[in-house]
Amino acid sequence: AEKEAQLNLEVEIITNSLNQMKIAFNSEQLLRQECEKQLEDFKSLTSSQNETIQKLKEAEEKKQEELSRANLLNEEISLKINTYEPVSYTHLTLPTIYSV
Secondary structure (H helix, E strand, O other): HHHHHHHHHHHHHHHHHHHHHHHHHHHHHHHHHHHHHHHHHHHHHHHHHHHHHHHHHHHHHHHHHHHHHHHHHHHHHHHHOOOOOOOHHHHHHHHHHHHH
């Protein structure tokens, strides 16, 4: 009877150990699933950030192109403003000559 009680106690200890191992294993699986979910969320966020960065780069390139075009137009306007072209005064002086 004493030997049987000892064996029952050992079986109970082993059963409790197995149950604790199952709980730990289940907890580890849940933790792994949560980590995988967080990793997927992070990948998704990183992908979204990369798309945003790409859009910002494209917008910056477009802005630089527009700025370059504006600078070229500004230079053309400045050249036209600062360039003197010969003017014919014939239409102003001929009537005076004929009237004299």
